[in-house]
Every structure is written in structure tokens, then in C-alpha cells.
Amino acid sequence: MGLTYQSTGQLTTREIFNANTDNCDYVIALAGNPNTGKSTVFNALTGLRQHTGNWPGKTVQRAEGTYIHKSRRYRLIDLPGTYSLLANSADEEVARDFICFARPDATIVVVDATCLERNLNLALQVMEITDKVIVCVNLIDEARRKKIQLNTAKLSDRLGVPVVATAARSGEGLSRLMDLVDDVAMGRILPKPQPVRYSKEVEEAIAQLEPRVRALVGEDINSRWLTLRLLDCDTRLVRTIENYLNARETAAAVPLAQEGLA
Secondary structure (H helix, E strand, O other): OOOOHHHHOHHHHHHHOOOOOOOOOEEEEEEEOOOOOHHHHHHHHHOOOEEEEEOOOOOOEEEEEEEEEOOEEEEEEEOOOOOOOOOOOHHHHHHHHHHHHHOOOEEEEEEEHHHHHHHHHHHHHHHHHOOOEEEEEEOHHHHHHOOOOOOHHHHHHHHOOOEEEOEOOOOEOHHHHHHHHHHHHHOOOOOOOOOOOOOHHHHHHHHHHHHHHHHHHOOOOOHHHHHHHHHOOOHHHHHHHHHHHHHHHHHHHHHHHHHHHO
């Protein structure tokens, strides 16, 4: 049996978030602070091929749509606009859990070119969860009007992930963005985010706890990030992890049951 969504359990964990993989090749998450033009990026990519609803068990609005690029069909999940992923609100919890447990094939983080420093806080948090990140520096036209110059190549080198400048309202840079998403999803580009380093005491605690966390969750979840959240006493995350592990065990049991019935 090949490594299909069913055999690896990824389909089951995505279904928890209603991330339907039917008729699409890749699932892409779209994250960003409010007022970065994230919705404009979403609308520009998906056009009329989108619909809205609520996240499972939440009153938080959910939007998703599809687009086709290089003969491949992408499902784009527009995550709630948040300033962090520390799960202090329902919006943050939804965004964090989807990136972590639904394991999208790539995550686009939209940042505002006119206030880059503030927006990069979320980008760094996303990169602690997943390597498959593309940073979309949007509103580059506004930055030009304010005489702000950005070196996206240098920023990409510092972050360790692809970076593209866009002006979603006019469509500038969107073709390049789709190319980068395709490269990351297909594995032609393998981002290597620069890790955030903490105080000596925190790093020592991570070193002690992380091996035990990795033994529990395997390679599916970034064990360093999960260790940090446990050190932060994130009890809601613990409950989500339990649901995830149960779903993974159920998915692993399906092929065995099918073999027994054959």
C-alpha cells in the first residue's frame, strides 16, 4: 500500500477540521494578522470558487476556496486573522490547531510590508510549528508610497523560508506566490526556518522534555514547539493532542481491519 492520506492517517486528522481533500491535490493554509490584506489575497487567488461557514464546534467563521495552478488543484483555507498562535482566543486556537494537526501541505503567512516587524511575530510562531511556510509580504505598493524599501531575498535568507512581495489588489506578485506554493507543496523547495532560541533555563527545560514528547507524538508534530506549549501549561492544547492521537490510532487500525476482512 502506498503512503496515501488514508494509510498515513492524514485524511482522518484533516477531517476533524472539515478539510475536505476530495477533488484537490493539496491543502494550503492562509494565515496573517488582521488588516494585512489576507482576505484580498484569498479572494484574488480563489475568485468565485469559495464558500464560508463555521469551524467545527466554533462560532468562528471559516472561508475556503480553490484555485488551479500548473494543472494542480489547490484548496485554500483562510484561517482567522490573529496576532499570535498562543490560543488566548477562539480565533487563535482555530488557526493554531489547523496548522499543527491538519498539517497543510504549505502555509502562506501574509504580512504587511509597511509594518513588517510587528507582523513577523506571527510568522515566527508559524515557523515553530511547520517548516512548509511561504511569507507573503503584501501591500508592497503602500510601502513604496511611504518610501519603504524591502530586500525580500535577504529576508528569505534570514528567515530560512521563501519570501515574495505582493500587492494583491492589483495582482502584483501573485503568480510568483503560486509558483512558490507549488514548489513547497511538491517538495522542490524545502524551507529550513531559523529556530527561535530562548533563555538558557528554557532551552535546558526543552532539552529534558522534548525527547519524551517526541516519543509520544512521533514526527507528525514539531516536538520542540509542542514542548514549549506544554512548558507554558497550555491545557486546551493537551485536550486537542488527545483527540489527534486518538484519530491517528483509529486511522492506523483501518488497514489492519481491512486486511482481516479480506
